[in-house]
Amino acid sequence: MLKDPLVRRFISSSAFAGAFVWVAVRYFEVDTEVVWVLFELSFVFVGILIIVGLILAPAVRLFRRKSSLLSKLDASPDGPPELLDQEGSKTIQNP
Numbered sequence: 189m190l191k192d193p194l195v196r197r198f199i200s201s202s203a204f205a206g207a208f209v210w211v212a213v214r215y216f217e218v219d220t221e222v223v224w225v226l227f228e229l230s231f232v233f234v235g236i237l238i239i240v241g242l243i244l245a246p247a248v249r250l251f252r253r254k255s256s257l258l259s260k261l262d263a264s265p266d267g268p269p270e271l272l273d274q275e276g277s278k279t280i281q282n283p
Contacts, residue, residue: 209223
């Protein structure tokens with residue numbers, strides 16, 4: 189489990205966030221109330237972002253389903269698309 193990079197990032201980011209809060213409270217005399225408000229508002233912000241993502245994901249999926257110009261080029265019945273080499277002459281791409 190500790191070899192998973194996401195778990196490692198979560199652990200290291202939590203340690204750095206804890207060290208940041210500890211230094212702020214200990215050496216810069218930040219009230220613990222301010223830290224708790226920051227903690228609560230960050231959870232609220234992440235929750236709002238999750239809700240927005242859940243709402244926008246189906247809309248983005250609908251827009252991405254339309255066939256694009258590149259997919260039409262790939263399905264061309266004329267064969268592979270032509271490319272220009274450095275001299276400007278046409279070359280045919282090998283599949």
